[in-house]
Amino acid sequence: MRVNVLVGGPLEMVPTELILQRKDEKWIGVDRGALRLLRWGIKPVLAIGDFDSVTGDELQGLEGKITRIKTYPPEKDYTDTQLGVKFAIQEQADEIEIFGATGGRLDHLLANLFLPLQSEFKPYLTRIKIIDCQNVVSYYLPGDYTISRLPHKKYLAFVNLTPVQGLTLKDEKYPLQNWSSQIPFSWTSNEFTAEENHFSFESGIVSVIQCSDQLK
Template structure:
């Protein structure tokens, strides 16, 4: 299995526990100040992207001594994280996890979540992870979800205007063939009743968020 972990430049106190997701299959990629934080942890990225406007000149010199940096112009059409995600997708891994992408500016956080749609037309599972959430995006279909004590609450939010045919089995609050639209909280904060459950829907795109308090 080929797994890429991408570290963006968000606040350190919103990082998930990297060790929980670590394995021999993981390769790290970093964007902007995420490169600095990764190197501070003695983790060497296989690729590093950014204009590095969020680090000092001294920090940038130190980073250049540690690894090769793809230094991008400050004025460009993509964020540093988008460049890192685009590169990672081209490597065709099985899984991409994105860390350090929430907890700062709201516009950046929302844009980072929306970038999960880049994996929809691929076989790559892409997940945004922070200290309280795991977020993914799904097309219509049937999916198995396993109980996770770290993130016991599961919410389903429509990313398209309407999502139809939502059915939840094995959940505390089951549903059968329901439709939800933007602004609905019907599928917020559910829980599994057993070790495994299933969710399915027939049309639309759904955001799946596993969370803890």
């Protein structure tokens, strides 16, 4: 089961067409993301967050249309995005795909990007993706993998978020053999050579980003 989480990031980075294609799936609206879902005709199973980016009238409107609303104070232990992901985990989601989590403030972007590395979320790391109009971010633990090219995605980046050993890009346009690093590093602007390519690494955590130049 896939649970989709819509956060309240800049609208221009939100792939509305893809969201509408998933209208009948399970959605969680985080903060202003709950308002956006309702405007697109999607009723989330939960609205959650501190709702500091919505007005009192807008919040009251949510209360009349969404069955489950969980409101938190702005001063709390979790970010709004973390709260949304925590609930998706409670729903026993096999896949957790986060929208509206990029663009705008850099501190928000970094918090969302590093979220799966935190101890509470790390057991679910491989289930989590961050998606916007140009990028799909996936997370990997050590192993040997086949990755399939997504529609409209030209570029392929490999980013070690922790120290990594033995990163090998076997058949990408720019191969890499048994590379290791103690610091985070981004191998950007690589490309697929076929509809499926392969990579492997021995230790650490790697994010793979499929991306395009133009907004879709």
